[in-house]
Every structure is written in structure tokens, then in C-alpha cells.
Amino acid sequence: MMKPVILTGDRPSGPLHLGHYVGSLANRVHYQQQGWTQYIIIADVQALTDNYEHPHKVHDNVFEVACDYLAVGLDPAQTTFFIQSQVPEIADLTIYYLNLVTVNRLRRNPTVKTEIEQKGFRDSIPAGFFVYPVSQAADITCVKATTVPVGEDQLPMIEQTNEIVRTFNRIYKKEVLTEVRAIVPEVSRLVGIDGKTKMSKSLGNAIYLSDSADVVAQKVKSMYTDPSHIKVSDPGQVEGNTVFTYLDVFDTRKDEVVELKGGLGDMVLKKRLTEVLNNFLDPIRTRRAVFYNDKASVMEILKKGTLVTREVAANTVQEVKDVMYLNY
Amino acid sequence: MMKPVILTGDRPSGPLHLGHYVGSLANRVHYQQQGWTQYIIIADVQALTDNYEHPHKVHDNVFEVACDYLAVGLDPAQTTFFIQSQVPEIADLTIYYLNLVTVNRLRRNPTVKTEIEQKGFRDSIPAGFFVYPVSQAADITCVKATTVPVGEDQLPMIEQTNEIVRTFNRIYKKEVLTEVRAIVPEVSRLVGIDGKTKMSKSLGNAIYLSDSADVVAQKVKSMYTDPSHIKVSDPGQVEGNTVFTYLDVFDTRKDEVVELKGGLGDMVLKKRLTEVLNNFLDPIRTRRAVFYNDKASVMEILKKGTLVTREVAANTVQEVKDVMYLNY
Numbered sequence: 232m233m234k235p236v237i238l239t240g241d242r243p244s245g246p247l248h249l250g251h252y253v254g255s256l257a258n259r260v261h262y263q264q265q266g267w268t269q270y271i272i273i274a275d276v277q278a279l280t281d282n283y284e285h286p287h288k289v290h291d292n293v294f295e296v297a298c299d300y301l302a303v304g305l306d307p308a309q310t311t312f313f314i315q316s317q318v319p320e321i322a323d324l325t326i327y328y329l330n331l332v333t334v335n336r337l338r339r340n341p342t343v344k345t346e347i348e349q350k351g352f353r354d355s356i357p358a359g360f361f362v363y364p365v366s367q368a369a370d371i372t373c374v375k376a377t378t379v380p381v382g383e384d385q386l387p388m389i390e391q392t393n394e395i396v397r398t399f400n401r402i403y404k405k406e407v408l409t410e411v412r413a414i415v416p417e418v419s420r421l422v423g424i425d426g427k428t429k430m431s432k433s434l435g436n437a438i439y440l441s442d443s444a445d446v447v448a449q450k451v452k453s454m455y456t457d458p459s460h461i462k463v464s465d466p467g468q469v470e471g472n473t474v475f476t477y478l479d480v481f482d483t484r485k486d487e488v489v490e491l492k493g494g495l496g497d498m499v500l501k502k503r504l505t506e507v508l509n510n511f512l513d514p515i516r517t518r519r520a521v522f523y524n525d526k527a528s529v530m531e532i533l534k535k536g537t538l539v540t541r542e543v544a545a546n547t548v549q550e551v552k553d554v555m556y557l558n559y
Numbered sequence: 560m561m562k563p564v565i566l567t568g569d570r571p572s573g574p575l576h577l578g579h580y581v582g583s584l585a586n587r588v589h590y591q592q593q594g595w596t597q598y599i600i601i602a603d604v605q606a607l608t609d610n611y612e613h614p615h616k617v618h619d620n621v622f623e624v625a626c627d628y629l630a631v632g633l634d635p636a637q638t639t640f641f642i643q644s645q646v647p648e649i650a651d652l653t654i655y656y657l658n659l660v661t662v663n664r665l666r667r668n669p670t671v672k673t674e675i676e677q678k679g680f681r682d683s684i685p686a687g688f689f690v691y692p693v694s695q696a697a698d699i700t701c702v703k704a705t706t707v708p709v710g711e712d713q714l715p716m717i718e719q720t721n722e723i724v725r726t727f728n729r730i731y732k733k734e735v736l737t738e739v740r741a742i743v744p745e746v747s748r749l750v751g752i753d754g755k756t757k758m759s760k761s762l763g764n765a766i767y768l769s770d771s772a773d774v775v776a777q778k779v780k781s782m783y784t785d786p787s788h789i790k791v792s793d794p795g796q797v798e799g800n801t802v803f804t805y806l807d808v809f810d811t812r813k814d815e816v817v818e819l820k821g822g823l824g825d826m827v828l829k830k831r832l833t834e835v836l837n838n839f840l841d842p843i844r845t846r847r848a849v850f851y852n853d854k855a856s857v858m859e860i861l862k863k864g865t866l867v868t869r870e871v872a873a874n875t876v877q878e879v880k881d882v883m884y885l886n887y
Contacts, residue, residue, distance in 0.1 A: 275885065276654060283658035284730055290884035316885040319876075322650040326604060326694070329687035330611035337686055358665055358693065359657035362686055366654070402612055530887055548647075556618035557603065557644045559858055 238376035240272030243292035247299040248437035250430030253421040280360040302519035313540040320544035324369035331398040368392040373544035389413040403554040426455030426473040566704035568600030571620035575627040576765035578749040578758030608688040630847035641868040648872035652697035696720040701872035717741040731882040754783030754801040
């Protein structure tokens with residue numbers, strides 16, 4: 232098997248949280264350890280498609296997200312970070328790919344359909360948002376990625392990319408672009424502290440990698456547990472108890488967690504979870520603080536990664552333009 | 560009044576004809592004579608939105624169209640020619656402008672609506688075609704054009720550009736982009752040799768600037784005239800007689816044309832029109848042949864103009880990205 236080339240990343244619309252860690256950051260660290268080629272896109276252009284009135288927010292979160300990456304152990308010597316807006320080759324490819332997708336096909340994209348509802352765009356869908364699956368195909372193909380880790384709900388985006396790849400190669404009669412394979416990680420989401428749905432910034436139910444120990448303690452205190460579990464002697468209801476969900480993920484002493492499930496008061500459990508999370512987050516926070524206080528170095532890392540990416544992307548654009556006879 | 564900055568151009572989907580000359584090329588020569596700043600875009604990217612399966616055709620016509628420009632007297636020392644695909648800054652701007660236009664607004668664009676019908680796209684409208692008004696806004700604003708000559712039917716495109724300009728400046732709180740003014744030339748179209756509708760390549764009713772004297776003679780012979788005008792002695796019906804339409808435009812001896820309208824056989828009229836057209840086209844053909852036989856020089860002219868344009872466009876992109884905080 233050929234060594235995979237991974238493309239993954241985030242919209243910089245807020246700092247990253249434990250949900251991101253569990254669902255993707257941990258896997259990225261793993262890919263890095265495998266020695267795979269990995270590009271991580273900080274997708275500011277995509278973030279702008281539904282934040283175009285808040286460019287400052289997007290700008291600031293590019294740095295925040297980069298600090299999060301570095302804090303969890305993603306290493307610029309092994310993994311290439313880049314800022315989407317600084318790779319104009321992506322825009323160039325997007326424009327050519329747009330010819331290969333119909334308006335109706337975009338309208339049928341299930342991921343976009345759901346997001347349009349969630350965001351309440353109704354009759355005012357920004358065209359930029361509407362076509363972002365095409366721009367995503369450009370993100371992926373510009374570095375000739377072979378493999379993209381995605382959540383279940385993002386699978387239609389990969390299908391859209393592969394449709395573009397196949398149509399392009401067929402019309403322009405050369406295998407310039409490569410189809411990609413999706414990896415759907417086993418654990419792709421972590422429930423929020425409200426216990427209701429996935430952890431998400433917009434739902435206000437997140438614990439951030441950058442939260443202080445005190446903030447973590449407070450958030451754990453407010454966690455949804457089992458309302459029927461009043462006395463310590465009552466058998467603890469484990470199912471639907473968010474504290475246990477988190478302990479299962481983050482507590483390394485699995486045997487003790489099993490014992491705890493026998494029945495213990497919320498106070499005790501939450502104290503333990505606070506400790507567990509803070510133990511987990513401590514080294515991340517320490518590394519994060521170092522990077523956060525040296526913005527120049529972080530931005531230099533992004534600049535270097537972006538340059539590397541531009542070189543690869545420029546090659547792809549050249550190949551694309553060559554088969555389209557856009558060479559004069 | 561500030562000196563205007565003109566942006567105008569053509570989709571390179573075929574060589575240019577007399578309709579182009581009357582409707583736009585003559586005006587461009589006039590703007591040049593006024594000493595106005597003029598950019599002429601050879602819009603290969605736009606041509607691809609409905610010719611993406613025929614990239615070779617688009618490629619070849621870039622050279623053809625450039626020869627036509629030079630043949631009619633457009634002078635690269637005074638007018639800047641550029642190839643759209645070679646100015647990636649346009650793609651970059653397009654992506655940001657797409658956020659400022661809704662899908663429904665694009666659907667309501669009357670020009671695009673009509674074209675979608677004409678082209679028979681039905682349910683398969685390529686997204687690239689659908690969004691081309693936004694790409695056109697990028698063409699216009701990237702060189703900070705103040706003035707765009709358009710036919711009546713293209714006025715909605717200018718309105719779309721100005722909407723984007725206003726929205727951009729409002730959201731990003733700086734007058735980075737400039738609204739443009741449309742000029743609608745007095746004579747904006749020439750009827751085809753079939754007398755039915757405007758001269759157009761796709762309708763097969765065109766006389767090309769590059770047609771030989773013999774081809775011109777043949778095409779004039781086939782022209783639609785007045786079927787009821789059989790004898791020389793009959794008073795000639797002038798209205799709807801395509802030969803007279805052309806004589807009115809191209810015959811410089813206006814008094815003689817008035818006399819001819821008194822009544823003359825088709826043969827005589829057509830002979831005269833053939834002479835008039837060939838006299839008009841002779842110097843154009845001669846100049847065209849010189850350029851056509853020196854492709855390297857023509858492409859060098861386009862390359863230089865494209866470089867000049869890229870410099871201006873890169874400045875615009877920088878300003879746009881600055882107010883969007885896309886600087887790191």
C-alpha cells in the first residue's frame with residue numbers, strides 16, 4: 232500500500248475543545264506518529280462563508296487554532312499546517328471545478344442541506360456557502376491527498392470531491408487528479424457537558440483545550456448526570472451519565488472506573504473527573520501557553536507550512552491548466 | 560471628471576465579426592484615441608463555463624481574438640490586453656465576493672436567466688456558469704474599472720457588480736471597491752446576414768473580420784433582401800433590407816446611399832456592398848495577416864498585458880484581504 236497523504240483541518244471559528252481532541256486531534260497525532268504525510272488546513276476562507284460579517288473573529292481564531300494544534304503535539308517538522316486564504320491556488324482550482332458540478336447537484340448535497348437548515352439561511356443562502364463543497368474538493372486535491380478523515384455526516388463531501396475528480400479526469404482525458412478515501416474514526420464525537428448533543432462551540436457546551444483548571448472544575452460541576460441518583464448508596468445510573476462518558480474516554484485507570492460505576496455520589500465522581508481532565512489538559516495547557524506567548528514563532532510556522540503547500544498546489548494547478556489548454 | 564478606466568473584452572469562443580466591430584471594437588478604438596485607460600480581457604475562464612468540454616477551442620480562440628484586436632487598430636502601447644485564466648487574482652476575489660451574493664439573487668439575474676434558456680441547460684446548469692456574474696464583478700473590480708461598455712441586455716451584470724461593491728464596502732467598512740458606470744453604445748448590435756437577428760457565431764450569420772474577399776462576396780450574395788423587389792424600376796423597399804442596413808453602417812458616401820434607396824436591383828446593391836465591405840476589411844485583413852503569421856509576438860503582447868494587469872489586480876487583492884483581516 233502506498234503511504235497515505237492526509238488532508239484534514241478546521242474552520243477557525245473558535246478555539247478547539249475536547250470534542251475536537253477526541254474526534255480528530257488525537258487521530259492526527261496518531262497519523263503523525265505513523266510517519267504519514269499530513270496537511271492540516273486552517274480553513275479561514277471556508278469559515279468566512281458563514282462568518283463573512285465577522286472577519287476579525289476568523290482572523291483571531293487562526294492563531295488560536297494553531298496554538299491548539301501545537302499544544303496537543305502536532306509537530307510542524309512532521310505535519311504541514313497552512314492557512315487556506317494564503318494559498319490562492321485553491322481559489323483557482325475551485326473556479327474550474329465549479330464547471331463540473333451542477334447547481335442541482337449542489338442543492339442535493341445532504342451535508343450542506345442540513346447545515347443550511349441549522350444556520351437558518353432560508354432564502355438567503357450565500358453563494359459562497361452553497362458552493363463550499365467544491366472549494367473543499369480544491370483543498371483536498373491541491374495537495375493530492377489520498378485520504379481524508381471525516382465524521383459520518385461529512386461523507387457526502389468526499390463523494391462530491393470524488394465526483395469532481397472523476398469528471399475532471401474523464402473530460403480532460405488524463406488522470407491528473409486522484410480519488411480520495413474517507414476514514415471515519417471510531418470515536419468521532421464527544422457529547423457536550425449538557426449531555427444532550429455533540430460538544431460544540433455554538434451550543435455553549437464545550438470544554439476548551441485552553442480552559443484553565445478552575446474553568447474545567449466549574450464546567451464539570453455543571454455537568455448533566457443522573458437526576459434520580461440522590462444517595463450514595465443508590466446504584467449509580469451509568470447510561471446517559473455524562474460524567475461516566477467522559478471518564479470512559481479520559482480516565483486511564485479503566486478498572487477503577489468500572490468500580491465507580493457500582494455507585495457513588497456525583498460529588499465524588501465529578502471531583503475525580505475534574506482531576507482526570509486537568510491531568511490530561513495540564514501538559515497541553517503548558518505547551519499552549521508557551522506557543523501563545525510567542526505569536527511570532529507560531530505565525531512563522533504557519534507561513535512556512537503555507538509556502539510548502541503553495542509549492543505543491545502550484546504544481547497541481549499547472550497540471551490542471553495544462554490538460555485544460557490554459558497555457559499560452 | 561476623472562479620466563475613466565475602461566474594462567471590456569470578449570469570451571474567446573470564436574473569431575470576431577462585423578457585429579463585434581460595430582457593437583464594441585470601434586468604440587474601443589475610440590476610447591483608445593481619447594487616451595483613456597483601457598483593459599481588454601480575453602475571458603477564457605468565462606468561455607469555459609459553457610465550453611468546459613471544449614478547452615482546445617477556447618485555447619485557440621484566445622490567439623484569434625487577439626489578432627482581431629490588433630488588426631482593428633487596438634494598440635498594446637495604449638491598451639492593456641490580458642488573458643483571464645492567467646490572472647489568478649480574479650479567482651481569489653471571486654471566492655470572497657461569492658459570500659456577498661445569495662443563490663436566489665443569482666437565480667433572478669435576467670441576463671443569466673435568458674442565457675440558461677438559450678443554452679438549453681434545463682436542470683443541468685453548471686455552477687460555474689450560474690455564478691459567472693460574480694466572476695465578472697471580479698474582472699471589473701480587480702483593475703478598479705470605473706466604466707464598462709455593455710449592450711442593453713448586459714446591464715443587469717453591471718447592477719450585480721455594483722451590488723457586490725456596495726455590500727463589500729459596507730461590511731468591511733472601507734471604500735476599497737469602486738462602483739462602475741455602464742456605457743451603452745448607440746449602435747450596439749448589427750443584424751446578421753440572414754436579416755433575422757443579431758450577428759452571432761452560433762447562428763452562422765456572421766461576416767468575420769478574418770473572412771477573405773471572396774467569402775465576403777459570397778456572404779453578401781446570400782444576404783436577405785426584399786423578396787418583392789423584382790424589377791429595377793420597382794421602388795426598392797428599404798426597411799428590413801439587410802443590404803441597406805449594412806450600407807448605412809459601412810458606406811462612407813452617405814449621399815450616394817440615399818440615392819440608391821430610390822430603387823436599384825439587388826445585384827447592383829450587393830456588388831456595391833461587397834466593395835464597401837472589402838474596402839473596409841482590406842486594411843484590417845492585411846494587419847491581421849501580419850500578426851497571424853507572427854504568433855510569438857502576439858502571445859508576447861498578451862503576456863506583457865497580463866503581467867501589467869496582475870500587478871494592478873494583486874494590489875486590489877491585497878487591499879481586499881487587508882480589510883477582511885486576511886493578513887497574517
